[in-house]
Amino acid sequence: MKFNTLILILILGLFTSNLFSQKYELGKVTIEELKESRHPIDSSASAAILFKKGETKFELNNDGEWTVITEVQFKFKIYKKEGFDYANQQVYYYIGGYRDETVHFKDAITYNLVEGKVQKTKLKSDGEFKEEVNTNFSVRKIAMPQVREGSIIEYSYTLRSPHISSINDWYFQKEIPIDYVEYNVYIPEYFRYRTVISGYENIDIRNENIVTGNFEQQKYIYKIKNVPAIKKENFIININNYTSILKYELASISIPNRANKNVAVGWDDVVKNIYDSENFGDELKSKSYFEEDLKEIVNNASNEKEKIVIIYNYVQNRISWNGKHGVYTDDGVRRAYKQKTGNVAEINLILVAMLKEAGIEVNPVLLSTRDNGIALFPNRFAFNYVVAGVEVLNDVILLDATNRSTPIGLLPLKAVNWKGRIMRERGSSNEINLLNVPFSNDNVIVLAEINEEGEINGKLRRQLTNYNSFLHRENYGSVSQDSYIEKLENKYKGISIKEYKVDNLKHLEKDVIETYSFTENNVVEIIGDKMYISPLLFFTLKENPFKTDERKYPVDFLFPMKDTYKISLKVPEGYQVEYIPTASNLIMENEYGFFRYNISSVGANIQLVVSLDINAFYIPSNAYPALKNFFKMMVEKQAEKVILKKK
Structure with a gap:
C-alpha cells in the first residue's frame, strides 16, 4: 500500500513539474x-488565449x-x-511626442x-492596416485569414517607444480565459x-x-496560469476597474555623473503640470472674447446665486459638446465660443473664466x-475630465455645462467616480469626494379602484x-x-395610459413630475368567487436581479x-377583504x-405603503x-396577494 502511494506521489510530482x-x-x-x-475549464468560452508572453527591455543608443x-x-x-472577432487584433501607439x-x-x-x-496560412500585407485615430494616436490592425471554428491564431508585435516615463499597461486578464500569462520586465x-x-x-x-x-x-517576472475570463455583470459600469492589470510609472532617474532626478509626482505635481499648460491655464486667462456678452447677461442679476445660474445656463445652452473628453483644449476656448462647439475642457474652462470675471x-x-x-x-493620465467648482463656505458646488440635462450641483453620472481634485492658480489642490451626492427619490402615488x-x-x-x-x-x-407612452405600456404589460402630462422637463432646477390615468388588466386574477390582487400593481418586482x-x-x-x-385601491361593491399580507421590514x-x-384595509379601501432605500453607491462583494x-425576500413579499371574496 505504501509502495502504491509513493508511485502516485512520484507521478503527480512529474505531472506538476511538466505542467x-x-x-x-x-x-x-x-x-x-x-x-x-x-x-477544458470554461466550456462557454467562444475563444481562449492559450498563452500571452511579453518582454520589455530598454535600449540605449550612441546619442544617449x-x-x-x-x-x-x-x-x-x-x-x-462568436469568437471570430479575435481574429482581428489592434495595437494603439503614441505619435504626439x-x-x-x-x-x-x-x-x-x-x-x-x-x-x-496541420494547415498554415500566413497573414499577407492586405490583412494589415494602419489608421490615424487623432493627432496623438494611431492604431495598427490585423485581420487574420482562413479563420473558422477550431482555428488557432498566432502573432507577435513589437512596440518601440522613446517614452520611459511610463510603460504600457499589461493585462493579465481579458474577456475570454487565458491559460498562461508571462511578462518579463528588465529595468536598468x-x-x-x-x-x-x-x-x-x-x-x-x-x-x-x-x-x-x-x-x-x-528583472521582474510575472506569471499566472488559468486566468478566468473577466465577465461583465449587472450593476458594473467599468469592468476594467476590477481587471488584473499591471501599471508602471517612472519614479526617479539616477544616471552617473548627472544630478539625480525625482520624477515621482504627487497630486499637486500633476495638477501644476496641467495648470501650467498653454492648453489649460493660459486658456483661463483669456476673457476678451466673452466680456461684452457677460456684461449683458448678468446686468440685471442682483446677487451671486443669480449670476451663477445665468452664466451656467448661458454656457450650457450656447456651446454644444462635440463628444470629446480631456483636460486640455483642442482648438481653444476662443474658437469654441465662436463656433459654439467644443470639447469638455473648452466648454467648462469657458464657464470657469466667465464665473471668475x-x-x-x-x-x-x-x-x-x-x-x-x-x-x-498620481500620474499624467489620471484625469480625463474637467468641471467647474464654485466654492461656498465649506462646500464646493460642481457644474458641468457640457450636458444639457444636468442642473447646478449635479454632474453627469459618467463623471461621478470616486475622487476629484480642485486646482488653484497658486498651485495647490484639494481632494473632493465625488460620491457625496443626495439621494435620488422616485415617489409614486396611485389612487385607483x-x-x-x-x-x-x-x-x-x-x-x-x-x-x-x-x-x-x-x-x-x-x-x-406618443412614443414615450408606448414605451411605458410595453414596460408595464397590461396597462393602458391616457391623459398623460409631464411637468418641468426643461426646468432643470425642478423635479420631473408625471401624471396620467391608466387602466390595468394584468394584476387581478378571478377564481370562483375570489379575486387575487398584486397590491403593488405593475410596479411589482417579479424576479431577483441578482441571480x-x-x-x-x-x-x-x-x-x-x-x-x-403609496397606493390606495377601492374594493369593488359586493366584495370584502378576506386576506391581506402581513407588514414587513x-x-x-x-x-x-x-x-x-x-398594508391595511380601511373601510372599502386597501392602503399600501412600500419603500426601498439603497444607501450606498457600491456594495462590496463580500456583502x-x-x-x-x-x-x-423582497420579491417574495411583493408576490403575496390580497384576497377579496364576494359577500
Whole structure:
C-alpha cells in the first residue's frame, strides 16, 4: 500500500513539474490542440488565449537616447463562431511626442486541421492596416485569414517607444480565459518605477539581478496560469476597474555623473503640470472674447446665486459638446465660443473664466470618468475630465455645462467616480469626494379602484428627484409623448395610459413630475368567487436581479436612492377583504438597504405603503450574499396577494 502511494506521489510530482516547465512558443501547434472543441475549464468560452508572453527591455543608443522595446506573443484558440472577432487584433501607439512610437506585427499565422493535417496560412500585407485615430494616436490592425471554428491564431508585435516615463499597461486578464500569462520586465539600474497591480487574481512575482552590456538590470517576472475570463455583470459600469492589470510609472532617474532626478509626482505635481499648460491655464486667462456678452447677461442679476445660474445656463445652452473628453483644449476656448462647439475642457474652462470675471470664487475640478477608471496613483493620465467648482463656505458646488440635462450641483453620472481634485492658480489642490451626492427619490402615488371584472382604473402621480430626474431627461427628453407612452405600456404589460402630462422637463432646477390615468388588466386574477390582487400593481418586482451564487466584484447602484409607493385601491361593491399580507421590514447588513412594506384595509379601501432605500453607491462583494437574500425576500413579499371574496 505504501509502495502504491509513493508511485502516485512520484507521478503527480512529474505531472506538476511538466505542467510548470511546459514551453510556450509560437509555431508549436499540435493536432490535439486543433481538435479541441471546447475550453477544458470554461466550456462557454467562444475563444481562449492559450498563452500571452511579453518582454520589455530598454535600449540605449550612441546619442544617449533610451528606447523602451516591448515584444508580445499571442496564441489564440477559436471555439465558436462568436469568437471570430479575435481574429482581428489592434495595437494603439503614441505619435504626439518628439519621437513617434512604432508598432510592427510579425509571425501572424492561422492554423487549421485539414484532412488530418496541420494547415498554415500566413497573414499577407492586405490583412494589415494602419489608421490615424487623432493627432496623438494611431492604431495598427490585423485581420487574420482562413479563420473558422477550431482555428488557432498566432502573432507577435513589437512596440518601440522613446517614452520611459511610463510603460504600457499589461493585462493579465481579458474577456475570454487565458491559460498562461508571462511578462518579463528588465529595468536598468538607473531607473526606479512605481508599480501597482489591480484586480482579484493572484500573480506570481519574482525578481533577480542580471548584468548585460554596460549596466546592471533588475528583472521582474510575472506569471499566472488559468486566468478566468473577466465577465461583465449587472450593476458594473467599468469592468476594467476590477481587471488584473499591471501599471508602471517612472519614479526617479539616477544616471552617473548627472544630478539625480525625482520624477515621482504627487497630486499637486500633476495638477501644476496641467495648470501650467498653454492648453489649460493660459486658456483661463483669456476673457476678451466673452466680456461684452457677460456684461449683458448678468446686468440685471442682483446677487451671486443669480449670476451663477445665468452664466451656467448661458454656457450650457450656447456651446454644444462635440463628444470629446480631456483636460486640455483642442482648438481653444476662443474658437469654441465662436463656433459654439467644443470639447469638455473648452466648454467648462469657458464657464470657469466667465464665473471668475463675474466675481464668483470658482476653480477647475479635475476628475476621471467611470470609463477612464480610478486613478490608483498620481500620474499624467489620471484625469480625463474637467468641471467647474464654485466654492461656498465649506462646500464646493460642481457644474458641468457640457450636458444639457444636468442642473447646478449635479454632474453627469459618467463623471461621478470616486475622487476629484480642485486646482488653484497658486498651485495647490484639494481632494473632493465625488460620491457625496443626495439621494435620488422616485415617489409614486396611485389612487385607483377595482371593478367587478378585475379591471383597475386609476390616476398616478410620479415625482423624480436628482439623478432620477436627470435620467428621465437624458432618456426621454427628446422622445415624442406618443412614443414615450408606448414605451411605458410595453414596460408595464397590461396597462393602458391616457391623459398623460409631464411637468418641468426643461426646468432643470425642478423635479420631473408625471401624471396620467391608466387602466390595468394584468394584476387581478378571478377564481370562483375570489379575486387575487398584486397590491403593488405593475410596479411589482417579479424576479431577483441578482441571480448568480457568487460575485467577485462590487455592486454599483450608480447613486443612493429611495423609492416610495403609496397606493390606495377601492374594493369593488359586493366584495370584502378576506386576506391581506402581513407588514414587513427588511434591513440589509451594514444598513446598505431597507425595505418597508405596510398594508391595511380601511373601510372599502386597501392602503399600501412600500419603500426601498439603497444607501450606498457600491456594495462590496463580500456583502453580495446578503444583498441577494435581501432582494429574494423582497420579491417574495411583493408576490403575496390580497384576497377579496364576494359577500
